[in-house]
Amino acid sequence: MKMSLVLEARHIEGGYDLGSSFLKAVDDCSLYAYEGEMLGVAGESGCGKSTLAKLIMGLTKPPLRLVKGKSIIDDIDVYKLSWNERKKILWGKVVTMIPQASMNALNPTKKIKDVVFDVVREKYSTPPSKSEILDMAKKRFDEIGLDPVALDMYPIELSGGMKQRAIIAISTLLNPSFLIADEPTSALDVSTQKLLLELLYMLIKRNIVKTLIFISHDIATLRQICDKMCIMYAGKILEISDTEDVINRPLHPYTEKLMESVIPLIPSIRKKTLKGIPGAPPNLLNPPSGCRFHPRCRYAMPLCKEKEPPLREAKKGRFVSCWLHLG
Ligand SMILES: Nc1ncnc2c1ncn2[C@@H]1O[C@H](COP(=O)(O)OP(=O)(O)OP(=O)(O)O)[C@@H](O)[C@H]1O
Ligand code: SF4
Ligand SMILES: [Mg+2]
Numbered sequence: 001m002k003m004s005l006v007l008e009a010r011h012i013e014g015g016y017d018l019g020s021s022f023l024k025a026v027d028d029c030s031l032y033a034y035e036g037e038m039l040g041v042a043g044e045s046g047c048g049k050s051t052l053a054k055l056i057m058g059l060t061k062p063p064l065r066l067v068k069g070k071s072i073i074d075d076i077d078v079y080k081l082s083w084n085e086r087k088k089i090l091w092g093k094v095v096t097m098i099p100q101a102s103m104n105a106l107n108p109t110k111k112i113k114d115v116v117f118d119v120v121r122e123k124y125s126t127p128p129s130k131s132e133i134l135d136m137a138k139k140r141f142d143e144i145g146l147d148p149v150a151l152d153m154y155p156i157e158l159s160g161g162m163k164q165r166a167i168i169a170i171s172t173l174l175n176p177s178f179l180i181a182d183e184p185t186s187a188l189d190v191s192t193q194k195l196l197l198e199l200l201y202m203l204i205k206r207n208i209v210k211t212l213i214f215i216s217h218d219i220a221t222l223r224q225i226c227d228k229m230c231i232m233y234a235g236k237i238l239e240i241s242d243t244e245d246v247i248n249r250p251l252h253p254y255t256e257k258l259m260e261s262v263i264p265l266i267p268s269i270r271k272k273t274l275k276g277i278p279g280a281p282p283n284l285l286n287p288p289s290g291c292r293f294h295p296r297c298r299y300a301m302p303l304c305k306e307k308e309p310p311l312r313e314a315k316k317g318r319f320v321s322c323w324l325h326l327g
Helices: 049-055 083-088 112-123 130-143 146-151 162-173 190-205 219-225 243-248 254-261 301-306
Strands: 004-018 021-034 038-042 064-073 096-099 176-182 211-215 227-235 236-242 312-315 317-320
Touching: 004 049, 004 211, 004 301, 021 049, 021 064, 021 211, 021 236, 021 254, 038 049, 038 190, 038 219, 049 064, 049 176, 049 211, 049 227, 064 146, 083 112, 096 162, 112 130, 112 146, 112 162, 130 146, 130 162, 176 190, 190 219, 190 317, 219 243, 227 243, 236 243, 243 254
Parallel strands: 038 211, 038 227, 096 176, 176 211
Antiparallel strands: 004 021, 004 064, 227 236, 236 317, 312 317
């Protein structure tokens, strides 16, 4: 049975207006996610992971701007909606992002239930009553294993793990089909991270959300929960495949290097020679010609400098953007 497509992001291009210049942080990125799928997005800091997530869900608040492309979430064409329409019908109800550094995003002067009231009221012209909203919140808190007494607490009274659960409960209160979690575990200790991963997994298994994109630079974390992995570099998607293929049989030379850098966590690639990736990621204001990885690639050929490799299906279900694999 063919699973239904929840996200269809096609040729997304966008970036930041910086006075006289434009920093293209995301360039021609296409991404698809099906119901029941957990998709990991990995790559070095600054490669455009968070920007891609914002462009996918239409969070184009200046200086961020979409230049080209299309994002369809649950049959809704995001950029056909005005900002106000996105606020009313899209964000929270169809797609939600747990933003990077969200642990500090809860207002310390507001009880959790007041945050819940604000979030729900913003979405309805005739909002449900306070007691109806509280009932919804209690149910969701219960479902994700957080005692509903937390609703009567201030953020400072919650532990790191409880705060993260509260954020997830609030984010999913209106049953969005699609959840984007941007580095949700990076501020947590190891055992809280583990609980959070189990929680995200449970959201999918119980069908609370249909699809989840998990952004992280931590391959070992992504491996624990993601079915598929997407590797980004300098604003581009270089490879998308099943997680174990990406880790054990990477096709793109950059992915290969990235996996070598996580050797202690992944025994199966321990045998490979460990070499650093010479050079630094490119300046996005003036990226290299052709393949953006060519100045650092050990396999670079003359063609790589001249022509940009498209992202294509090189083997069944394995997408890669590298001339070595595009015959
Ligand atoms: N508000 C902004 N204004 C200008 N440039 C920005 C802004 N936010 C991000 N950038 C730039 O866009 C590029 C991509 O940034 P982005 O935050 O999407 O990367 P990331 O992969 O999420 O990094 P990290 O792993 O550190 O979160 C970087 O060069 C960054 O400096
Ligand atoms: S296209 Fe060329 S430079 Fe780019 S990763 Fe492949 S071999 Fe290396
Ligand atoms: Mg980021």
